[in-house]
Amino acid sequence: MSWKAIDRISPVIEKDAPPLLSEVVRGKIRSFFPRYETKRAALLPALHIVQDALGHVPYQAMVEIAELLEIHPSDVLDTVSFYTHFWTHPKGERVITVCRSISCEVMGGAGVLEELKKQLSIGEHETTPDGRYSLVTEECLAGCDHAPCLLINEKLHKRVRPQDVAKILADQDNDRLDVPRSTLFDAREEGEAPAAAKQQSTFMEGRGTKE
Amino acid sequence: MAKITIDNKEVECRDGITVLQAALEAGWDIPHYCYHPGLSIVASCRLCLMEMQMPHPKTGEMDWAPKLLPSCQTPVKDGMVVRFNSETVKKNQRDCMEFFLLNHPLDCPVCDQAGECYLQDYSYRFGRAESRMVDQKTVNPKKDIGPRPLLYSDRCVICSRCVRFTREISGTFELHVTQRGSRSEIDVFPGRPLDNPVQGNVVDICPVGALLDKDFLFKKRAWEFRPANSICPGCARGCSIRIDQDEDVVYRLKPRYNPKVNDWWICDEGRFGYKYIHDESRVKGPILRRGQSVTRLLWEEIPDILRFRFQEHVEKHGGDKVAAVLSPFMACEEAWLLGRFIREMAPQAALAMGPVPLEDEDQRFPVGAKGEAVKFEISKEKCPNRRGVEAILEQAGGTVLAFEDFIEKAGADAFSAAWIVGGYPKPWLEKAVAKKLSGKSELLVVQDIFPNDLMAEATFVLPACSWAEREGCFMNIDGLIQPFDWAIHPPDGVKRDGQYLFEIAGYTGLYSGKRVRELMAATMPAFAEVLAAPQLAAHAH
Numbered sequence: 001m002s003w004k005a006i007d008r009i010s011p012v013i014e015k016d017a018p019p020l021l022s023e024v025v026r027g028k029i030r031s032f033f034p035r036y037e038t039k040r041a042a043l044l045p046a047l048h049i050v051q052d053a054l055g056h057v058p059y060q061a062m063v064e065i066a067e068l069l070e071i072h073p074s075d076v077l078d079t080v081s082f083y084t085h086f087w088t089h090p091k092g093e094r095v096i097t098v099c100r101s102i103s104c105e106v107m108g109g110a111g112v113l114e115e116l117k118k119q120l121s122i123g124e125h126e127t128t129p130d131g132r133y134s135l136v137t138e139e140c141l142a143g144c145d146h147a148p149c150l151l152i153n154e155k156l157h158k159r160v161r162p163q164d165v166a167k168i169l170a171d172q173d174n175d176r177l178d179v180p181r182s183t184l185f186d187a188r189e190e191g192e193a194p195a196a197a198k199q200q201s202t203f204m205e206g207r208g209t210k211e
Numbered sequence: 212m213a214k215i216t217i218d219n220k221e222v223e224c225r226d227g228i229t230v231l232q233a234a235l236e237a238g239w240d241i242p243h244y245c246y247h248p249g250l251s252i253v254a255s256c257r258l259c260l261m262e263m264q265m266p267h268p269k270t271g272e273m274d275w276a277p278k279l280l281p282s283c284q285t286p287v288k289d290g291m292v293v294r295f296n297s298e299t300v301k302k303n304q305r306d307c308m309e310f311f312l313l314n315h316p317l318d319c320p321v322c323d324q325a326g327e328c329y330l331q332d333y334s335y336r337f338g339r340a341e342s343r344m345v346d347q348k349t350v351n352p353k354k355d356i357g358p359r360p361l362l363y364s365d366r367c368v369i370c371s372r373c374v375r376f377t378r379e380i381s382g383t384f385e386l387h388v389t390q391r392g393s394r395s396e397i398d399v400f401p402g403r404p405l406d407n408p409v410q411g412n413v414v415d416i417c418p419v420g421a422l423l424d425k426d427f428l429f430k431k432r433a434w435e436f437r438p439a440n441s442i443c444p445g446c447a448r449g450c451s452i453r454i455d456q457d458e459d460v461v462y463r464l465k466p467r468y469n470p471k472v473n474d475w476w477i478c479d480e481g482r483f484g485y486k487y488i489h490d491e492s493r494v495k496g497p498i499l500r501r502g503q504s505v506t507r508l509l510w511e512e513i514p515d516i517l518r519f520r521f522q523e524h525v526e527k528h529g530g531d532k533v534a535a536v537l538s539p540f541m542a543c544e545e546a547w548l549l550g551r552f553i554r555e556m557a558p559q560a561a562l563a564m565g566p567v568p569l570e571d572e573d574q575r576f577p578v579g580a581k582g583e584a585v586k587f588e589i590s591k592e593k594c595p596n597r598r599g600v601e602a603i604l605e606q607a608g609g610t611v612l613a614f615e616d617f618i619e620k621a622g623a624d625a626f627s628a629a630w631i632v633g634g635y636p637k638p639w640l641e642k643a644v645a646k647k648l649s650g651k652s653e654l655l656v657v658q659d660i661f662p663n664d665l666m667a668e669a670t671f672v673l674p675a676c677s678w679a680e681r682e683g684c685f686m687n688i689d690g691l692i693q694p695f696d697w698a699i700h701p702p703d704g705v706k707r708d709g710q711y712l713f714e715i716a717g718y719t720g721l722y723s724g725k726r727v728r729e730l731m732a733a734t735m736p737a738f739a740e741v742l743a744a745p746q747l748a749a750h751a752h
Contacts, residue, residue, distance in 0.1 A: 005353040005361060011402030059401065072384035073400040081389040139392070 092134035109148035308338035324420030326433035357405035382577025439698035445481035449687030496704035530557030542683025599686030633659030
């Protein structure tokens with residue numbers, strides 16, 4: 001029988017699990033509070049910080065963020081699930097994002113996506129067994145004039161044809177940015193090396209950093 | 212008062228409301244999903260779009276604006292000209308309905324909402340007859356999101372009324388919209404279910420069959436009900452409700468809009484608190500006990516026998532030996548009739564008020580709100596008519612006792628004849644109290660809905676009816692008198708309290724709340740005109 005309801009009542013977080021967010025991460029989140037009128041407003045920076053530190057935002061982290069910001073975990077999940085930027089489960093070292101919107105679609109984006117799936121042997125929202133690549137689709141990468149395009153972490157590859165895919169995948173530096181990374185959301189211990197897959201965009205750099 | 216023109220008709224409307232509200236109040240049936248008068252406005256469903264006249268940017272002449280505007284978000288302004296009957300507006304409604312139904316499973320035959328579903332109604336009125344969708348439908352899953360409601364995501368139109376309810380009315384924030392765009396779904400945080408004392412309302416405000424009540428799931432079709440307007444007896448607030456019944460079985464209670472008390476909401480305690488009325492253990496028929504022998508009485512004999520026994524008793528022992536305990540679950544009319552009968556038999560008789568069930572404190576919503584911000588309140592006083600009965604006792608004058616004083620006095624053999632009214636949904640007569648009262652009365656009338664400890668020695672046992680079977684009025688905690696109708700017939704052998712009290716008090720004919728209120732109005736003018744909250748038109752919210 002198809003009549004089956006998904007259980008959303010049973011808890012998914014282990015009781016008495018040790019806190020996931022380190023004191024450094026918490027401190028970094030708290031440092032954003034004075035910028036806004038409400039603590040709730042610090043949700044997006046908090047999510048960036050946590051994803052930067054953990055690689056993704058698991059349910060337990062959402063609950064801990066909610067406690068910090070004095071909001072309901074449901075509000076956090078609302079925001080996390082709204083932005084495809086945030087991951088609720090571990091992702092690969094490099095995330096390949098393919099545009100599925102109109103411009104790329106008419107310029108042959110679907111063919112690129114098919115080729116990627118074939119080369120990586122994974123489907124959408126999946127990660128390769130070696131943990132190197134994750135594949136997702138996105139509504140628009142704001143690169144319509146260079147369609148079809150794809151992102152590898154934060155690096156935009158323009159005018160990609162299906163036959164280019166193998167070359168791009170083979171390139172070791174296919175995610176290297178031309179500009180330096182922002183450290184706005186970094187919450188690293190002194191001397192800790194940046195973890196893999198912690199590439200962050202530069203879009204917030206210089207904004208809201210007034211001391 | 213602003214004057215606006217809707218579809219070439221001039222409409223006077225209150226200031227500060229929106230065009231949609233003005234149109235709904237003036238009798239237009241404008242389709243809408245996301246708009247609910249009790250919640251904030253998001254203008255997301257796009258079904259209520261209208262055409263509006265604006266000054267042309269070049270000529271300055273008034274002309275129809277080139278794009279449609281959401282009527283739910285546009286405040287009225289004097290001299291405004293809008294229309295809903297143009298082809299553009301109708302086309303938008305048709306197109307929107309097509310989008311709403313794109314992924315809808317169309318499982319109305321097994322859906323509880325069928326018959327009271329906005330999707331059905333609007334589809335019939337504003338939609339098209341057949342679907343042009345050729346692709347596979349997206350089927351969203353059903354979700355168990357809490358102890359009361361069940362979420363059918365596949366039927367959801369993402370109006371976000373339920374989400375706004377938990378954020379603005381209950382203040383508990385359990386619900387949210389997960390994902391976005393065409394993948395949006397209503398959801399809870401896993402392990403943090405929708406579980407608050409007013410959660411049942413999300414089922415009421417859901418315009419489609421997405422949120423359904425587990426308690427009512429697959430029980431009944433909506434069009435089979437013969438509803439009655441009533442007042443919730445759960446607490447002293449006296450929320451306006453509708454009792455949905457068929458063939459004398461109550462299936463559910465729904466809130467009725469009443470701006471003076473509950474707006475659009477009721478609490479779960481009231482909503483699901485009616486189950487006791489179908490309990491098998493209810494007192495079934497009137498009984499007369501003489502020593503060890505027990506006789507089942509006919510209802511016709513009761514007024515004469517009771518009057519005779521009380522007269523005889525007063526002659527023998529004097530009028531000050533008579534007492535009656537009125538219950539805060541009685542309607543005002545019933546309390547008045549009983550008080551009148553007792554005082555007629557014995558003018559010096561003592562009248563008392565039964566115990567008032569109290570909880571620790573009032574519950575206010577949104578959680579933690581104070582003063583003006585409070586949108587909904589549950590009283591700590593778990594009975595509907597303490598104030599009404601108090602008002603009647605006050606008007607009756609003479610000896611009026613508190614329940615504790617009555618027990619004290621009765622324990623000291625002050626009364627030899629007593630009439631005790633219960634009617635509480637939960638056991639109310641404590642063992643110690645019953646023991647104190649036991650063996651003190653020669654003539655004891657016990658009127659209750661469930662058996663209690665005093666019934667074993669009562670001379671007369673009179674079955675009481677639940678509020679769903681009675682008619683009358685309750686006075687709520689703010690002193691507002693509200694009438695309620697009977698919804699179902701009493702069980703076999705049981706007669707309505709009002710009717711037999713009417714006869715016992717010496718009146719003939721049929722009891723009706725209105726008739727008794729006319730009699731009461733002579734001494735209590737407040738009861739001269741008791742009006743129910745006005746009925747709202749369909750789709751008014």
